[in-house]
Amino acid sequence: MRKFLDAATALVAFACALLALALLGGLVYVIVQKGGPAISWGFFTEQIRLVGAAGGIFWNLIGTLILLLTAFLASAPIAIALALMERVWLKGETSRRILTTGLYAINGVPSIVFGIFGFIVLVQWCGWGKSWLAGGLILAMVILPTVTVALMERLKAIPAKYVEAAAGLGLSRAQIIWAVLLPQSWGGLITGSLLGLARAAGEVAPIMFTATIFAGATMPHAIKESPVLSLPYHIFILAQDSFDPGVGSKLWGSALVLLGLVFSLSLAALPTRLRIHEEAHHG
Amino acid sequence: MDKRPHILQTTELCVTATSRALVRDVSLTIAEHQVFGLIGPSGAGKSTLLRALNRLTDLVPGLKVTGDVQLHGQSIFKSGMDANALRARVGMLFQQPVVFPASIVDNVLFGARRLQSLSKSAQTELAESALQEAALWSEVKDRLKTPAAKLSVGQQQRLCLARTLATKPEVILMDEPTSALDPRSTEAIEALIKRLKSRHTIVLVTHNLRQARNVADHLAFIGVRDGVGQLLCSGSVDSVLGRTDVAEVDEYVCCQ
Numbered sequence: 001m002r003k004f005l006d007a008a009t010a011l012v013a014f015a016c017a018l019l020a021l022a023l024l025g026g027l028v029y030v031i032v033q034k035g036g037p038a039i040s041w042g043f044f045t046e047q048i049r050l051v052g053a054a055g056g057i058f059w060n061l062i063g064t065l066i067l068l069l070t071a072f073l074a075s076a077p078i079a080i081a082l083a084l085m086e087r088v089w090l091k092g093e094t095s096r097r098i099l100t101t102g103l104y105a106i107n108g109v110p111s112i113v114f115g116i117f118g119f120i121v122l123v124q125w126c127g128w129g130k131s132w133l134a135g136g137l138i139l140a141m142v143i144l145p146t147v148t149v150a151l152m153e154r155l156k157a158i159p160a161k162y163v164e165a166a167a168g169l170g171l172s173r174a175q176i177i178w179a180v181l182l183p184q185s186w187g188g189l190i191t192g193s194l195l196g197l198a199r200a201a202g203e204v205a206p207i208m209f210t211a212t213i214f215a216g217a218t219m220p221h222a223i224k225e226s227p228v229l230s231l232p233y234h235i236f237i238l239a240q241d242s243f244d245p246g247v248g249s250k251l252w253g254s255a256l257v258l259l260g261l262v263f264s265l266s267l268a269a270l271p272t273r274l275r276i277h278e279e280a281h282h283g
Numbered sequence: 284m285d286k287r288p289h290i291l292q293t294t295e296l297c298v299t300a301t302s303r304a305l306v307r308d309v310s311l312t313i314a315e316h317q318v319f320g321l322i323g324p325s326g327a328g329k330s331t332l333l334r335a336l337n338r339l340t341d342l343v344p345g346l347k348v349t350g351d352v353q354l355h356g357q358s359i360f361k362s363g364m365d366a367n368a369l370r371a372r373v374g375m376l377f378q379q380p381v382v383f384p385a386s387i388v389d390n391v392l393f394g395a396r397r398l399q400s401l402s403k404s405a406q407t408e409l410a411e412s413a414l415q416e417a418a419l420w421s422e423v424k425d426r427l428k429t430p431a432a433k434l435s436v437g438q439q440q441r442l443c444l445a446r447t448l449a450t451k452p453e454v455i456l457m458d459e460p461t462s463a464l465d466p467r468s469t470e471a472i473e474a475l476i477k478r479l480k481s482r483h484t485i486v487l488v489t490h491n492l493r494q495a496r497n498v499a500d501h502l503a504f505i506g507v508r509d510g511v512g513q514l515l516c517s518g519s520v521d522s523v524l525g526r527t528d529v530a531e532v533d534e535y536v537c538c539q
Binding site (some may be wrong): 091161162163164165166167168169171172175180181183184263 | 337339342344365368369371374375379381383384393394397398442443446447450470495
């Protein structure tokens, strides 16, 4: 009986794992099969023509990259400050828990709520109109918890002996932060940011009211009324509005490029994640 | 009685953790340019006592230090005393060598270059003299830029000593500095300790009676009574190790 239970448990576990892999495989297969034919050099270098039925996604790709870079640059300093606060200044268990709970709460906020918040505060109240900066800042809020928690984990993994040794030499707290804590936690910042950005890259809700339009935008030159094109919004509009069969392959092609972007962001984070994991377990 | 001037003095020093006392009522006088050994069983609070001498105890949440420690007659706990500046004057060598993930030379200068502004040439000079003083120069002079982690554990411990020496401390606290080392490296460190006392004062926690006899000028025995670490006797090495009337000392000496 016990042997049977053992085998059954293993069987169910394997079946579930297989199902997850099959889902991923199926998804990738469908998107590659449908979007593959659209991929060409021109698809990356040309701009949209005929409402998405022709041309490429050059400015959509650039727009998405601008939004992601802005989100990274805006979230990194805040994440560093928050993580350092948790590690260095917050002494009590309660205040630490309040901070992490707050972060998890932000992480749980639906992205459409961020979008509306950005629309009300940045687009209307600040009078920016649709702007790459508004979208970048809202995406920064979306990824902030991921980046901060990854940094906190990294800071926690720095052995206390380094801090003690540095303090023993007479270094002040600020010097210890610059000389010991920050140099050893860049990996956490990069990993957290890449994982956060991998999620943010595909979000439509935070940027559809704040930053992105369907066609007609190129490189932004100002903050106010300076929208960008983006990949997820492009897919959203094509999927929703277009009945032109010529659009179909472009739609799938855009989805494939977005999927590729997200996978490469996650993959780029992998080496540091593995290394941190190893350090944490082997001293 | 030792005629040399006192550099460190503790008065009724107690260290208490949140739930219990770790060390109680330790009053010691430590004269300049000597090796002052702290011996006693594990768990008696020798390391804690040592960390109170340069306020590294501040770093541990929940530790409370009462009583007083005076450096050159000045309380290290008085308001206005900069704990960081104090730690540069009263340096520390730990049980396990702690090298930073950086090159050998960056490790030597890790504290010094941040505590004072040094020109490039002054840095090079300081690195060399500190490594010389720690008897490591000849072994590493051709590979100063290689990662410090590539050194053997014994070399790493001498590198940590060089790093402490580079900040020019008056006192060096050593917490069982050879317990992680092989016999040859232990010998090297012991020879160094004897040499260093001409310019520094050394407070050495050791488990090893042979080492205490070999390098210490003065000993204090910290034993456990009523569950708390206390100073049971102090004096010259022979007088302390000969105190068969103190049961804890007798037991400790016999067991080694």
